[in-house]
Amino acid sequence: MSQNNPTRIVAGNWKMNTTPEEGKKLVSEIIPMLEDELRGHVHTILIPPTVHLASLKSLFSSIGMTLLWGAQDCSAHSKGAFTGEISAEMLTSIGVSHILVGHSERRSYHGETNEMCREKIVRIVEAGGCPIYCVGETLQEREEGRVEKVIEQQLREGLSDLLRESPIPFVIAYEPVWAIGTGKTATPQQASEVHGMIREWLRDQVSNSVAATTSILYGGSVKAENADELFCMPDVDGGLIGGASLNSRSFVDIVKACAR
Numbered sequence: 001m002s003q004n005n006p007t008r009i010v011a012g013n014w015k016m017n018t019t020p021e022e023g024k025k026l027v028s029e030i031i032p033m034l035e036d037e038l039r040g041h042v043h044t045i046l047i048p049p050t051v052h053l054a055s056l057k058s059l060f061s062s063i064g065m066t067l068l069w070g071a072q073d074c075s076a077h078s079k080g081a082f083t084g085e086i087s088a089e090m091l092t093s094i095g096v097s098h099i100l101v102g103h104s105e106r107r108s109y110h111g112e113t114n115e116m117c118r119e120k121i122v123r124i125v126e127a128g129g130c131p132i133y134c135v136g137e138t139l140q141e142r143e144e145g146r147v148e149k150v151i152e153q154q155l156r157e158g159l160s161d162l163l164r165e166s167p168i169p170f171v172i173a174y175e176p177v178w179a180i181g182t183g184k185t186a187t188p189q190q191a192s193e194v195h196g197m198i199r200e201w202l203r204d205q206v207s208n209s210v211a212a213t214t215s216i217l218y219g220g221s222v223k224a225e226n227a228d229e230l231f232c233m234p235d236v237d238g239g240l241i242g243g244a245s246l247n248s249r250s251f252v253d254i255v256k257a258c259a260r
């Protein structure tokens, strides 16, 4: 694969699941099954609850393979009196490379707006990390034919001037809200259509080279059984996996599907 193609990525978002012991067991099952893939071109990112990160990272730091660590969220501020918050810098300083921003669960349960996402993206880039910016429409928005409008607004308000100033590392995850945790996956055609639209937006608003190299992940009820048909579609560069990332066998099969 040429260096100018987007990196293939599979990220497992564990959400608020697993005790530290369960997390340790999950990673220790995943690593031996993934040996070949972890040496290959698919980047595998594990995104456990923040409280597990430091210990998991140090326990598995010597495996000599490319296993990356991500966080599910960070503060929009860099430091100070923000009780309960965790800064992007705290995360990157323990070896976190990727941080989710604007996951639909943060948007709907914690009132996160595109503007707040933008602030978080700035903090992550300042801290040397790579944001994974999540976008996606609700079922009502899809039924009203507003998919393109909603996603364009999420991209514009969350990202656009940042991308024009100077190149920053970032990944986009398209997660239709109606497909998250529902067992209802977007069809490969639906996913590819929206991914193509996101790439087109990057081409128009940023540059051809950013559009050509940005990884765009699909998330929403990805399972071992449907990963192949999603990952072979144009503009689908990998996946952001929720439920299926909590089972080592399913997660490994999904990473393998992305490597094919």
Ligand code: 13P
Pocket (backbone or CB within 6 Å): 013, 103, 175, 179, 180, 181, 182, 183, 219, 220, 221, 222, 240, 241, 242, 243, 244
């Ligand atoms: P599910 O794979 O459980 O639908 O979750 C997707 C998701 O929200 C990943 O961030």
